[in-house]
Amino acid sequence: MVEELVAAGAAAASACVLYAIAGARVVKQYERGVVFRLGRLRNEVRAPGFTMIVPFIDRLRKVNMQIVTMPVPAQDGITRDNVTVRVDAVIYFKVVDAPDAIVQVEDYRFAVSQMAQTSLRSIIGKSDLDDLLS
Template structure:
């Protein structure tokens, strides 16, 4: 009798150990457990740590709650100003409701990826090329709102969306390079013209000062000679004083010959 009791106890213990082994589950810190009992959601979402389920009847699905970094494949489209571009982006998102992410959508990662690609193509068609190149922060916010609106119903929250790169055709790159070069050349010409204008004003003031003091012109001539001679040149060029030309400004003109008119015989 005692032996039978010990055998029954051993069998019950073995069955209990087998039951615990098959029912015991470990949920990691960054995961949440969703239990489906006979195909239906059972109870609350299981928190990290040790948990038990009913073998055969329950199915524990673990959902990762970490932030997922998902690259969006490059999408080709035409901007609002009729420029063909290829734009790729990256989406950062996380699951905030494990039950919704498991039940309401078949594959939440694939759904977010497809929504991101569709939204990216839509953003390309609504934006100008200058916005894609220089106003990315505003486009990132708009893209985030477009993806986040349907993702809320899937238990997913979009943390951030970033446009990585904008690829342009080679012809467009060459056109933009020529435009930038022409703009730099225009600015250089404007700067040179402004410098000439300022220099002409200063030279005009210097000329007025020298005209009041003739000796200043002679001193300036001597300074020029010294500057030229300092270069160790074998040929020395002396400027011709302009004052000497003033005598030729109003040359005396010979009056034209006049034919003496003879009186008409009456």
């Protein structure tokens, strides 16, 4: 009888340890953790370091807060004086608000890239060739 109780206690203790390990997460210094509980955004953003979540209920999405450089593919455009030009660029961006980057935009990296391409084409169309060359 005592052996069965000890075995049951050991099994329960090991299950508790495994449950706790499943909820352990590490957020790196340059990241912030955004927690969703059952699909709903939690108010607090997890700071860098060790953090715990409730396994199978919470989801932790990490957001890179560093400055990101991204090349913009070459864009063909026609200037205001009807000259065809091909312009490429590099964009630099940084996420300022981690929850908004995850919740408000489906894929913020893709959105930034598309916005940069659209802005580049718009600027090409509004400028003269002399302005672009300078």
